[in-house]
Amino acid sequence: MYKLSSYSLPLLLCGFLCSIPTSFAQEPSPSKSNIESENLESKNLAVIGSGNISVPYLAQEITLDGELDDAIWQQANTVSLNLVNSPWQNLPSPINTEAKIIENGKYLYIAFIADDPEPEKIQGFLGDRDTKWSDDIVGIKLDTHNNRRLNYEFFVNPMGVQNDAIFNEITGEANDLWDGIWYSYGKITERGYQVEIAIPYNILNFEEDGKEKQWAIELLRIYPRETTLRISHTPLDRDNPCWLCQYPEAVGFANAETGNNIRLTPAVTASKNQTKDIYAPNSQWQDDNDMAAGLDLRWGIDANNSLNATINPDFSTVEADAGQLSINKTFSLFYDEKRAFFLDNSDYFKSNYDLVYTRNIVAPDYGAKFTGRAQKHSYGVFMTNDTETNFFMPGNLSSDIATLKQDSHSAALRYRYDHNEDLSLGAISTIRESDNYHNYVAGFDGKYRFNDSNAVRAQFLTSSTQYPDDLYKSFCLDSDCEGEFSDQTYKLDFNHDSEYWQAHLGHENIGKNFRADLGYMPKVDLQKSQARLSRLFYAEQNSLWQEAKLSGNWHLHHNENGEFIERYISTNFEIDGPKQLFLDITLSNADKVGLRHDDSSLAIEGNTTTFTENQLNIFAEAQPHARLFFYVDLTLGDKIDYNNDRLGELTEVATNVTWHITKHLELDLSQTYSQLDADNENRQYSDNVYTANLTDLRLSYQFDVQSYIKLSMVYTNIDRNPHNNPHIAVSEKNNYLSTQLLYAYKLNPQTVFFLGYSDSSFQDDELSKLTREKRTFFTKLSYSWMP
Template sequence: MQKLSCSSFILLISIITSSEVCASSKASELTVKVPAASQSQNLTIPYQQNTINIDGDLSDDMWQNALSVSLDIVNSPWDNLPSPIKTTAKIIENGKYIYIAFIANDPDPKKIQGFLGDRDTKWFDDIVGIKLDPHNNRRLNYEFFVNPFGVQNDAIFNEITGEANDLWDGIWYSYGKITEHGYQVEMAIPYSILNFEENNEEKKWAIELVRSYPRETRLRISHVPLDRNNPCWLCQYPEAVGFKNAKTGTNLRLTPAVTASSAQSKDIYNPQSNWDKDNDIEAGIDLRWGIDANTSLNATINPDFSTVEADAGQLSVNKTFSLFYNEKRAFFLDNTDYFKSNYDLVYTRNIADPDYGAKLTGRSDEHSYGMFITNDTETNFVMPGNLSANIASLSQESHSSALRYRYDHNDNLSVGAISTLRKSDDYHNYLAGLDGKYRINNSNWFRAQLLSSQTQYPEDLDSNFCGEDLSSCPFAEQALRSQQEDEFTDQAIKLDFNHDSEYWLAHVGHENIGEDFRADLGYMTKVDLQKSQASIGRRFYSEQGSLWQEAKLSGRWHIIENENSEFIERYLSTNFEIDGPKQLYTDIRLSHAEKVGLRHDNTVLTIDGNTNQFTENQINVYVKARPHPRFYMSVDMTLGDKIDYYNDRLGDLQELSTNLTWNVTNHLEIDITHTLSQLEADNHNPKFDDNVYTANLTDVRISYQFDVRSYLKLSLVYTDIDRNKYNNPKINVSEKSNNLSSQLIYAYKVNPQTVFFLGYSDNSYQDDYLNDLEREERTFFTKLSYSWMP
């Protein structure tokens, strides 16, 4: 399921936003080493005091004085070959905004892949945009892209982590329209949403102008040639020169919000029960203040996060570790890249219902820093293990905070420090650590991180997971690891070496996470382990006009043991990936894994002699394609052996996930994902079949986009899990477990902060004691927020 909803999307973001790991250079005050080829392509940006009306019409007088740039190079998947289509960009600024226009010609405008949709949902469309690094230190850049209907897609790419964060939303302006010769786009990006060194001097910002042209294959068209032997695309960009009068202005934004809801629930096992109602009206306010061009303060009081879009459905059957969900809340997403490191140490979905929060982020020369603090009315965190993990919840308020600092010593060396805190009445978790990245040359670099934690648990935390009898408790590992009478400390270390050149990729890594190490503000589900891993890959490229563009053959190995060197897992796989016609991407993986099951005796954490070892041989085939401009489809199939964890045996897995996205019209989109997972194991009772469970998950999203600002969306997530109680000998199971969650929401968004929501959601459940799905919860809600910027 997760692969269908995310992996192909992340692959595309990586191509468009250069989410490859990039080499580094000093902060903007220092001299940046720009390749000679890029220097010759530097762009001098004109300045004019007038303004431009963003309406898709390029007749404004100011455009006549703009710099024109031809995007005539295909730098992916082709190797800097001439573009088959004409694209012209115009760029000019007025001290408050940088204006960009694109004239994207198309020989057959009917084949343009562009549709109306919500923000950040149209990365697969025809899009044009700009990538901008205002600090010019080749470590972080903003991405602003627009499709032919003016739908905005934006992101921030962090070179240190090699990740593009498309969840970030800036407030900027755009308009797009299809013409008889293709389409054209206007953009206005206010300097108030950028971080840069504000002064009255001429500035140099790394820049690239990009067009993504999806037809038989997806062509990445630019004005910049890129060296395949250097994975750092950001490092190869030329500079935009000018911006002498660039000012961020007052850069103050206040967003008051009012939320009203009526939540209802009832006892579905009592036919006579009535609905219990809880009506609530809440008011809150968010503040974002750009103290200067490099420093931002965010604050929130009584925020309401209940009206975000429903999370994608995930199957949890036969999984022993807690699931991951993306953050969607604006307060946490703004400048979240400042808190990234090698481990996921700041997972803000742990902060469930904060009363208030404050965050300060900034950059000065070669120094960058971020810090935040929140008060949460709940206390939730992951209780980790080496064979399983689950969520712990305390009925008490808590404070959470994080501090992150990074120093960019020179082009090749960056070092950082991070600290996090979770604290309530009789519980705390403190974490501190150092990390760094050293680039040997364009293709080789090291990363390292060392962490230490100190934790204190409440005396009765183990009751969160089990009663007095641990022997039959499925969460016994979490109960045992929570039985700590005093403060306890431990460490974690992670080391990586990476090679990425034109034809070869390689990675060698080692990590060691102590059994008493905790990162309760992060998403670290595993402790008490040491892992060594290695991978190698070879790329192949085709000639222009071939049926395929790029292929990769790779292999991966890792071994995992606990701190006492007790065996947990050994894994070996080989992958073959290839890009073909109709935007066809195929990934075939063969894997061999030796793993242990769950413990026989739950009352101890020993693995040797306390677990059985199994061998899993699997084949996984993942295919995605766009056979028609209005259809996107993918299939993810896994066949082979799979451990039946709770019955401690090896089973036969058949899992199939399919996804179809159909743009019925330019306004109406239907997105359907279905996952079928079936596990069979030998049933020693000949009267009954071998089925252990059959799980179906269907996730349907139907949205009608009236225009770029408003939409109506229906979300349905249905899970149907049937278990064979006659072939689950070691656990008591419900034969039937069905759940249906639905949400209907109307949204009107002037920008990401000025919004109106009106919605309804409910949840229905069915098990062996209920003949039909019974609705147990329903909620009516509305929210209005207005972003005021003086």
């Protein structure tokens, strides 16, 4: 059995060559945002705020084996998780759960004893970090600054798979891509399951002053059976959507220290890339071998301030992004960030607009980041040097991507002042700069809660941009446009969220010349007003359904000149049912314009056609068996055929099936089918415009919580009808196939070994079959060293 302090490089190297005992479960990953966003309930308000938990101190360590037989647990404080606060209204839990909590100045220790009258129904499977949020899980939410703005989330399933996140109350979002280095172990027993967790203080931010502290805390168990019960030690009020504001406090931590908080992570990557010209007969593979070494530094200057730096980093995401269909879409797609340097403390840079979309930074060769907090003030700054320069070319009807073949510097600065639990004010600025190009953005934002149920958010931004001559001349449509320009944007939102009613009112104005090249803002020249009203319903305990919501939604878009872009109105009904069924039905009616007839003019009126779309959308997900999860997303109705400027008829079905074949083997299959038909003037040909299929297959075998092998295949098949695309020339067939076989060993999120192979194939009208055009063999080894 290994102690927490026993990690070493020899042990890691052995792990690549031989079997390693798994005393530590693999680190968990972030919780799904719906765990933080469900509506919770509470009538017994007198209890809220009075259930503080004393955290004892004892200078001992534990062995993480799930046994709970270390002497330190005898001195721990025991907390009963006896309430179901969602979907039930703070009713007694039908099952027993106990949590034990204690600390030793270096680690916060939490143990869970999760009884289950039918242990054979426990849902717990081996998997990679951050993939088992739908399992039985137990964990802790912790706000170490007790300002009710951010909380850490650490969860573990019965097999020891970790899930972690950081929840931001200001934005209402959980960053489940964040990965901390912490330790856990889970095991199934005859009466349920048990979990031990050790959270090192050096991954937390807090006031290290040697005094007693109060940290907002919730201890939690998620119990998925017919419905998913959220079991806790504290009630929650349905009239207050801020769960974090209602948590009681853990009291203690006077001896908490971050210690020698330095982490060095050297990494070595090697790849053999092969490409060939698939259109040239007898084309031979061309080799490109590459090997690089890099170094990451994370220095916890103190418990409140940290510095990240990287030199020649390997910013590869290793695993391919999930497939997305881009056909008949006019704006650029969004992809999640997965790179550790950008994810660490990324919540410091959040605001109402997505101004820091780091996937725009493609290939940096160095970077640095400083983040911290002092009392009511939080701050962050990062900068990188990117060897490529990509950014959105936004518009009000469509967007594109621009590429400058030159290095660029990117930076972001963020400051927030939390006056109290109700008022926060902030400032943000982003910078992208290179030869004859710059984009500077600066602005202010804030959030104010009038009371538990009502809040307002606002943000104002200004930008200054200069494009190189050849770039701005290529997109400039106005006779008076110049290479250097500036503009502003603002957004104002009001939100009401109470037990039975939810309401939202919002307005924003994004100037025609506003640019945020470091962010994800593909739309400009837009005035948008919107309103949404929802009525919530709740069932009695043990009913076939649990919660339901009936909603109406409206929004209206114009450009800055007042020209009409879109009016949208919808009614929506959603309900939770048996077998963890969630059903969402939406009927919508929209008047919207197509793309411009004359691209040389920015005018909308007289330069576009207005169409009316009526659509039905049905989304359903369920878990009919503990090993099987699925969802179906069906859209039927009218859809603009943008390329041919006409109204078509859309049938689109997106499905996903996740099947835990065994505790180790998992199949995840996603399929999207999209077909667009439109009246064909030439009646001898079909009305079909295109038929697109996207298949995304992931088959993984998890040896234990630290290692797995995964096969991924993403296949896109797009068939276009050249006889019913009158405005554009199309290839009748476009097929893409990418495959990857990957072995991974992860001692923690930074100490990893990858070995893999990937390739890509393509087929169009000139090729009779799928032809492989690229293949890559790669490996990566990194080791997180904490002196």
